[in-house]
Amino acid sequence: MNDADSCRCDDMAARILRFCEAHDVKIVAAESLTGGLLADAFVRVPGASRVFLGSAVTYDIRAKASILGVDRGLLEREGAVHPEVARQMAASVAGLYGQPEYADRVIGLSTTGVAGPGPDGDKPAGLVYVGVRIPAAISPDGVPSVTAYELHLTGGREEVRRGAVFSLVQIVSHFTGDMQE
Numbered sequence: 457m458n459d460a461d462s463c464r465c466d467d468m469a470a471r472i473l474r475f476c477e478a479h480d481v482k483i484v485a486a487e488s489l490t491g492g493l494l495a496d497a498f499v500r501v502p503g504a505s506r507v508f509l510g511s512a513v514t515y516d517i518r519a520k521a522s523i524l525g526v527d528r529g530l531l532e533r534e535g536a537v538h539p540e541v542a543r544q545m546a547a548s549v550a551g552l553y554g555q556p557e558y559a560d561r562v563i564g565l566s567t568t569g570v571a572g573p574g575p576d577g578d579k580p581a582g583l584v585y586v587g588v589r590i591p592a593a594i595s596p597d598g599v600p601s602v603t604a605y606e607l608h609l610t611g612g613r614e615e616v617r618r619g620a621v622f623s624l625v626q627i628v629s630h631f632t633g634d635m636q637e
Contacts, residue, residue, distance in 0.1 A: 465626075466500060468625045468629035469500070472625065472628050473508065475633075477507050479594055481507065481561045481591065482563070483508050484512075484563070485549060485565045486524055486545040486548065486567075488567055488568040488569070489515075489584065489620060492511060493617055493620075493621045512549055524548040524552065526548065537570055537584075541568050543566075543603070543604045546588055546589040549565075549566065550563070560591045564587070565587065568586075569607070572616055573612065573613055582611075583606070584619075586604065586605050586624040588628060588631070590602075607619070609623070
C-alpha cells in the first residue's frame with residue numbers, strides 16, 4: 457500500500473466510523489495475518505473509541521478455536537486460510553465483544569491468509585480471506601449476514617498485510633456507503 461492508498465484507507469475508515477456512529481453501530485475485528493493493522497486503521501481516526509470496540513489478534517490456529525470458537529475440525533481439515541474460517545472469525549468476534557446494550561448492532565471483521573514470503577502448504581503467498589459480519593440492525597433485509605471475500609494480493613509480506621487491511625476497509629466502505637444512499 458503506497459502513501460496515496462494509506463490516505464484513502466484513512467479516509468474510508470473515518471467514513472465507516474461516522475456511519476457507525478450515526479447508526480448506533482459498533483465495529484470489532486478478529487485478525488490473523490494483519491496482527492493488529494486492521495485495528496490500527498480505525499484507531500488512527502480521532503474519536504474511534506465511540507464505535508470501535510477492539511480487536512482479537514488470534515495469530516495461532518489454536519487461538520482461533522479457543523478464543524474465537526472457530527470450529528476445530530474445520531481448522532484441522534482446512535487450516536486457517538479458508539473462507540469459512542474468515543466467516544466464523546467475523547461472526548465470533550462480534551459476539552465476543554458484543555454487550556447486552558449493543559443488542560445486534562456489532563459489525564464483525566476478520567482477516568486470515570498467507571502473508572508470505574512463501575506459500576503455506578498448497579496455499580500461495582497473497583491468498584487472503586476477509587470476513588464481514590453485518591448485523592440485522594443495518595442489513596438491507598433486516599437479517600444478519602456473514603460473508604467471506606477471497607483476495608489474491610501481490611508483493612512482499614508487509615504489502616500483503618497492508619493490502620488485506622486496505623481491501624477490507626474498501627469492502628466495508630462500499631457497504632456503508634451504499635447504506636447511506
